[in-house]
Amino acid sequence: MKIQQELIKIKPREESGSKNARKYNYQKNLSLFLLLKFYEKNEGYVFLFDYHDDLIILDSCIKPENMDFFQIKSKDAGNWIVNALTKASQNKLSISGKDKGGKEMMNLE
Numbered sequence: 001m002k003i004q005q006e007l008i009k010i011k012p013r014e015e016s017g018s019k020n021a022r023k024y025n026y027q028k029n030l031s032l033f034l035l036l037k038f039y040e041k042n043e044g045y046v047f048l049f050d051y052h053d054d055l056i057i058l059d060s061c062i063k064p065e066n067m068d069f070f071q072i073k074s075k076d077a078g079n080w081i082v083n084a085l086t087k088a089s090q091n092k093l094s095i096s097g098k099d100k101g102g103k104e105m106m107n108l109e
Helices: 003-009 016-041 082-086 095-105
Strands: 046-049 055-058 067-070
Touching: 016 046, 016 055
Parallel strands: none
Antiparallel strands: 046 055, 055 067
16 A cells, blocks of 8 residues: 555644644634734734634733733634633633733733
């Protein structure tokens, strides 16, 4: 049997690496999309990736007055529902709780 046929025939022993890569690719691609939108507007901005949150956008690089926090999550199948976004587990914030947590952590509210 040819090598190509063997690779297709035999199921991979694990797929977690490709699943995680797909989720990070979505986060990266959405962040890049937003970055290009800000670039088109020709306004001041600073993007912080994976620092306190998945993405933070400041409105200026010199004297920022506003910042937006983003939790960027993908889903393998189906649509997000409110319960999935607001459900907290043991000692962990919900997805929506994490989004609010960045501002609270910095005493911005």
